[in-house]
Amino acid sequence: xxxxxxxxxxxxxxxxxxxxxxxxxxxxxxxxxxxxxxxxxxxxxxxxxxxxxxxxxxxxxxxxxxxxxxxxxxxxxxxxxxxxxxxxxxxxxxxxxxxxxxxxxxxxxxxxxxxxxxxx
Numbered sequence: 001x002x003x004x005x006x007x008x009x010x011x012x013x014x015x016x017x018x019x020x021x022x023x024x025x026x027x028x029x030x031x032x033x034x035x036x037x038x039x040x041x042x043x044x045x046x047x048x049x050x051x052x053x054x055x056x057x058x059x060x061x062x063x064x065x066x067x068x069x070x071x072x073x074x075x076x077x078x079x080x081x082x083x084x085x086x087x088x089x090x091x092x093x094x095x096x097x098x099x100x101x102x103x104x105x106x107x108x109x110x111x112x113x114x115x116x117x118x119x120x
Contacts, residue, residue, distance in 0.1 A: 012061035
């Protein structure tokens with residue numbers, strides 16, 4: 001099964017003209033699912049037009065990349081601290097990430113890691 005973020009990544013490679021041509025139920029569904037994972041207030045498909053669709057693909061992809069980078073950095077710093085057996089610092093990194101991140105998907109990943117550290 002392909003994750004919605006993979007579909008979003010594929011869409012983000014297209015030109016605005018190509019995106020407008022892809023505008024339809026499947027592509028709109030990808031955007032709606034991704035926006036639910038990345039935003040507190042997700043996109044509703046019924047408000048999208050071919051033009052706004054192209055803009056939203058690019059914006060959502062930028063949000064996905066920024067969130068991925070931030071989570072990757074936090075997880076790396078957390079792992080470094082945990083490897084030093086500094087669980088206080090490891091938890092602190094994740095708490096800082098959670099304080100700055102609004103994306104439900106990335107928050108869920110960080111929260112799961114934080115919970116796994118709590119059991120140690």
